[in-house]
Amino acid sequence: MDYKYSNVLSHIKRSEIRELLKWTRKPGLISFGGGLPDSTLFPLxxxxxxxxxxxxxxxxxxxxxxxxxxxxxxxxxxxxxxxxxxxxxxxxxxxxxxxxxxxxxxxxxxxxxxxxxxxxxxxxxxxxxxxxxxxxxxxxxxxxxxxxxxxxxxxxxxxxxxxxxxxxxxxxxxxxxxxxxxxxxxxxxxxxxxxxxxxxxxxxxxxxxxxxxxxxxxxxxxxxxxxxxxxxxxxxxxxxxxxxxxxxxxxxxxxxxxxxxxxxxxxxxxxxxxxxxxxxxxxxxxxxxKQTVVKAIECYAPKLNAMLDCMEKYMPEGTKWSKPEGGMFLWLELPNHVDTKDIFMSAIEHNVAYVIGSPFYYNGKGSNTMRLSYSFPSIEQIEIGIKRLAKMLKEII
Ligand SMILES: Cc1ncc(COP(=O)(O)O)c(C=O)c1O
Structure with missing residues (x-):
């Protein structure tokens, strides 16, 4: 069939992030990718x-x-x-x-x-x-x-x-x-x-x-x-x-x-x-x-703390990150010459994943940035994952 599609399609880009996050299924990998809530909180x-x-x-x-x-x-x-x-x-x-x-x-x-x-x-x-x-x-x-x-x-x-x-x-x-x-x-x-x-x-x-x-x-x-x-x-x-x-x-x-x-x-x-x-x-x-929100806060607050502590301890010089007071994300900026898309597969080899920053800029900028989500992984995984990421970044930077 010779389908004739609408013009809408020409304005939508296939999500680069989804393509990259396919790799996060690798066994043993710790992902700071998608902004998923911690499913242990779901009140079944x-x-x-x-x-x-x-x-x-x-x-x-x-x-x-x-x-x-x-x-x-x-x-x-x-x-x-x-x-x-x-x-x-x-x-x-x-x-x-x-x-x-x-x-x-x-x-x-x-x-x-x-x-x-x-x-x-x-x-x-x-x-x-x-x-x-x-x-x-x-x-x-x-x-x-x-x-x-x-x-x-x-x-x-x-x-x-x-x-x-x-x-x-x-x-x-x-x-x-x-x-x-x-x-x-x-x-x-x-x-x-x-x-x-x-x-x-x-x-x-x-x-x-x-x-x-x-x-x-x-x-x-x-x-x-x-x-x-x-x-x-x-x-x-x-x-x-x-x-x-x-x-x-x-x-x-x-x-x-x-x-x-x-x-x-x-x-x-x-x-x-x-x-x-x-x-x-x-x-x-x-x-x-009300109780759900209290439980979510009790679950995520220590995770954010753990991530911030590990960033402080392990991230190499030349990196800087946001210090959120809530939510699910932390934003990491690397030196300008580092493209987080180019080093993504290296992170996968180190068994850790993140979301590349440029899709969050409508104009494709921000290639030296990444988003790290702390809501889904456990505190232990956060510690191991940030250590892995920092080690890789140290090698690259
Ligand atoms: C700022 C913002 N708006 C909207 C949404 C979409 O949320 P929903 O699951 O309700 O579609 C998200 C999800 O990550 C978000 O971060």
Missing amino acids: KEISKITDEVLTKKGFVALQYGPTQGEPEMITALCNHMEEFGDIAKPEQVCVVSSSQQGLDLLSMLFLDDNSPIILEMPSYLGAIQVFGRCNANMIGIPMDNEGMDLDHLIKTLDELKNNGEKPRFIYTIPDFQNPSGITMSLERRKKLIKIAQERNIPILEDSPYRELRYVGEVRPSIWSLASGKGVIMLKTFSKILFPGMRIGWIVGDEEVIDKLVVIKQSVDLCTPSFNQYILAEYITQGFM
């Missing part, structure tokens, strides 16, 4: 019990199609969950989605035309870059320092765009324990970012899968709550704090945005699986979610 017993209850008490509704915006019980549970973490939203401001990746997709459909300018951090989340790239957005990257996006650079960029008669459709940021860098935006920057965005009438898209996973330091209010929701759209998911297998996330935004988003979502999947929503709504309502 509780989910199994609640699933039985849902089937018994609400099976005929739970297995039916549901409202596109989400099951009302789920939306109420989500509002309560957010309130526990300082974010207030009304039910009309919430739309349940099939994971935050779908959220990114729907929001891109809602806001982007061919070549629309958007602002994003550099580096930024690969999945978002893929969606924005598929929409053929004009991505404009803003460098980061330890406090998040460089706002002087942002202002300069916005001024330049304005002089050309352009305005970004949104500013995409991951303010808490960013994927991939692990950096958290300071309170002062959050406030300043809101001010800049509001003055220029640009929406902020706050992607926040890791916010609940803070291990040290003071909680920073979300951009959503600092702006009282004005001009901010927040993207949330249970993938990192609970598990990704049910693909449940949600979008919080003003009613007008949610209303339009629902129309788009109708055309995409009619609704997010009702069954999953009923189960997770019960999970939250019965009080398990």
Whole structure:
């Protein structure tokens, strides 16, 4: 058959990372690759019990199609969950989605035309870059320092765009324990970012899968709550704090945005699986979610500590890394002449793997960087793996 494919394909790059991560199946290899939650945390017993209850008490509704915006019980549970973490939203401001990746997709459909300018951090989340790239957005990257996006650079960029008669459709940021860098935006920057965005009438898209996973330091209010929701759209998911297998996330935004988003979502999947929503709504309502977050923090905090200690002990001179206070990732920078893609197979020979940094730059930069995830391996594996990686880097550098 002579298939005639759409133009969309020409905007999507096959994931280099997936190709490389194939090698991580090697027996004995320790991987700091994918951002997987620790599966020993998955609450199998509780989910199994609640699933039985849902089937018994609400099976005929739970297995039916549901409202596109989400099951009302789920939306109420989500509002309560957010309130526990300082974010207030009304039910009309919430739309349940099939994971935050779908959220990114729907929001891109809602806001982007061919070549629309958007602002994003550099580096930024690969999945978002893929969606924005598929929409053929004009991505404009803003460098980061330890406090998040460089706002002087942002202002300069916005001024330049304005002089050309352009305005970004949104500013995409991951303010808490960013994927991939692990950096958290300071309170002062959050406030300043809101001010800049509001003055220029640009929406902020706050992607926040890791916010609940803070291990040290003071909680920073979300951009959503600092702006009282004005001009901010927040993207949330249970993938990192609970598990990704049910693909449940949600979008919080003003009613007008949610209303339009629902129309788009109708055309995409009619609704997010009702069954999953009923189960997770019960999970939250019965009080398990709070406990889940506590357990996740207890599990990941020592892993982050172990990784930071080992980096300090073993990494050779000429390397530098972020010092995250939560989340799942640490970002390692090597001297400019080292390309982490070129040395990837050498790492595999040393029985350790990482994620190369350049795909997190929409423009292919960052070849001397890598992302290390500490959420999945055990503390013992972290120690052995970092030692192996450091040994290899010492040889190369
Ligand atoms: C910043 C960010 N946004 C969105 C996602 C996608 O999460 P989900 O599993 O809900 O699609 C991820 C997953 O790694 C992420 O790091």
